[in-house]
Amino acid sequence: MNPSLSPLDWLVIGAYLVFLVLFALWLARQQRDRNDYYVGGRALGAWPVAISVMATQCSTNSILGAPAFVAFAAGGGLVWLQYELALPLAMVLLILLVMPLFRQLQLVSVYAYLEQRFDLRTRLLLSALFQFVRAFATAVTVFSIAIVIDLILGIGFFWSVVILGVFTVVYDVLGGIRGVIYSDVLQMAILVVVLALLLVLLAADHGGIGGLLERIEPARRQALDFSRHGLGDGETFAFWPMLIGGLFLYLAYYGCDQSQVQRLLSTRDIDTTNRALMINGLLRFPLVALYCLVGVGIAAYASENSGFIPSLPLHDGAPQYNLAVPRYMIDSLPPGLVGLGLVALFAAAMSSLDSVLNSLSATTMEDFVLRFSRRPPGPTRELWLSRGITVAWGVVTLTLSFYVGDIAPTVLEAINKIGSLANGPILAVFALGLLTRRADGRGACVGLLLGIAGNALMWRYAPGVSWLWWNVIGFVVTFGGGWLLSASSHRFDREALPHPLALLRRESRLHWPRRCILLLCWFAALLALLANIG
Template sequence: MNPALALLDWLVIGGYLVFLVLFALWLARRQRDRADYYVGGRRLGAWPVAISVMATQCSTNSILGAPAFVAFAAGGGLVWLQYELALPLAMIVLILLVMPLFRQLQLVSVYAYLEHRFDLRTRLLLSALFQFARAFATAVTVFSIAIVIDLILGIGFFWSVVILGVFTVVYDVLGGIRGVIYSDVIQMAILVAVLGLLLALLVQDNGGFAHMLDALDPARRRALDFGHHGFGDGETFSFWPMLVGGLFLYLAYYGCDQSQVQRLLCTRDIDTTNRALLINGLLRFPLVALYCLVGAGIAVYAAGSGDFLARLPLHGGQPQYNLAVPRYMIDTLPPGLVGLALVALFAAAMSSLDSVINSLSATTMEDFVVRFCREPLSQRRELLLSRLITVAWGVVTLTLSFFVGDIAPTVLEAINKIGSLANGPILAVFALGLLSRRASGVGACIGLLLGIAGNALLWRYAPGISWLWWNAIGFALTGLAGLLFSGGQARPSVTDTARNILREQSRVNWPLMCGLLATWFVLLFALLASLG
């Protein structure tokens, strides 16, 4: 047991974990079938859904990785904020072109649309790809928090994974999507409070906010980089790859990734879904700015405290920079608040792990079990199978966490690299179905495989090209190949039906659109101010 933790810290941590399980048990009383379990009966409001989506993205990968990137990573700094310029633009496209269709079709698995538009093979391929890629990416999340638990408790990586996994899987299995969403709201509140506290302490330790920013390396203080393009110049985090690549990534993530779309399908109607997207578009930048500023404070604090980096555990002979934030927590916070800060890290990990496990279960149940079941299942059997599949995916993701430690210098880069391999190609498959009457299922599947293969070759043989460009390059390769290998018109009536749905359901909400565009310009001007 780590002597840095007082009894009060243990009580805070234990009380929080027990509360989550009891809360999920209480929510389980209302579950009747798989629709309740996976989409909450489509009765949830915009605010809890939006906050849950943000909580998933504000995972341990962000809380640990973003400060490490800002403070220590080569080429890092506040340039990570450029990524957020793509978000409001992505929200506009999703509100106008994607969500009205998915809501009208009453989907549980987003990949069911691909069978509707193309064929069963396309649906199964995309669903299986999601399950593989998302399980692997989630293993990175488990890895990142488990090394923190080991740092704190000193019980070894294996038992750290077990502790995190057991509690998360238990409340996920019991609570279903409602448990995921409402626990995420609680976890987000704790997380923001702790991050705000850490930033306040860092500002105080570093002589005030202005002095802290002035003391930061000027190269890390710049939030915009117009001087590079990321095509072979070795500059991964310049403006254009982060804006263009980020736009394709966010469109794929919010519009084609089951772990995100599933919660947006839990809302009461399309207007509620759109409000959830708007809330996310408005609030995500302040959240990202908060943990990036924590990274700036950590950088200045480490520079002024000669032994801070020496107290970080080593990995491959180098300090584990991803542990800088928990190291600062343990060093500076009093008993009780240390426990609360560690709860925040648990919350960040659980808010990602729970939603992904639930969505992996949903796609397995909808795209494979129910789709190939010869006889209809009773509601009770549906619910039982859904829970068992959730347990199985929990075991898979926890097991994978033992094999993902060396993908990238920081966990933030690791998780985004994994996603960027496939996000663009997956988005292109949905775009082919929605926008092209000519595309066929065979062409879409071939295009998908070629797009992913092209990105993999770039990873292996063209390291000078920013991996952020993979999202756009993969989209282009898949789209072109998909059209090339489509023999002719394929089920055009289905495409026309989708267009009719969008025409009928999409109503341009000008205040909402103007709000997102205004947000984009405000963010741009705010980042431009960093150049002054």
């Protein structure tokens, strides 16, 4: 046991973990079938869904990785804030084009749309790809928090993974999507309180936020970088790849990724879904700015305390910069608050892991088990099958966490590199269905494989190209290749197909113009703010 933790800290951590399990047990009483388990009976409100979606994004990858990127990563700094400029734009497109259609079709698995638009092969390929990519990316999350648990407890990486996994899987299996969403709301509240406390402490020691900014390198204070393009110049985090690449990444993540879409499909109606998207588009930037400023504070603290960086654990002979925030908490916070701070890190990891496990279970159940069942199981059996599949995916992701430690210098880059391989191609498949009548399943599937292969070649042979551009490159290759291959096919009468966007006319209503205008104004305000910082 780490002597830096007091009995009060252990009491806070233990009480939190026990509460999560008891809360999930209480929620389990309301579950009757898979509809309750996966989409909460489609009765949830906009605020809890929006906060849950933000909590998943504000994972340990962010809490550990963003401060490490801002404070220590080569080429890092406040340029990470440029990434958030793409989010309001993505929310506008999702409100206008994507969510109305998905809500109208009453989906549980978003990939069921691809069977209705293309064929079964396309649905299964995209669902399987989601499962592979998301399970692997989630393993990075488990890896990042497990090394923190090992730092605290000194029990080794293996048992740290087991402790994290057992509690998360138990409350996820019991609580279903309601457990995921409501626990995420609690976890987000704890996270914001702890981050705000850390920022206040760091700022108080350096004369405020302005004092923190003065103590870091000028290059790290620059929030906008228009001088680079990221297409072979080795500048990953320039403005254009972060804005354009980030837009494609966010469209894919919020519009085509089951782990996000599933919660948006749990709301009461399309208007509630659009409100959740708007709330997320407005509140994400303040949240990201908060933990980036904590990174500024950590950089200032490290510059004045020569023993801080040597106190970080080593990995392959280099300091684990991802552990800078928990190291600072253990060194600086009083008993009880250290425990609360570590609960915040647990919460960040769990808020990502729980939603992914539930969505992996949903796609497995909907796209494979029920799709190929000769006779549909009864509601009770469906519920127990869903829980069993959730357990199985928990075992898979925890096992993968032992093999993902060397993908990138920081956790934040690792998680985004994994996603950027497939995000653009996946988005392009949905775009082929939504925007064209010419596309067919064969063209979409082949285009998808071409897009992913192209991105893999970029990773291997063009390291000077920003991985953010992979989202755009993969989209263009998949969309263009899929459309051309489909156009060469004469196996069906394309003119007989209704235009996909015709399905949106009845659903695209209820205040969306006002919300879209508000998000576009928010984008302009953020751009002006970052220009002033830079």
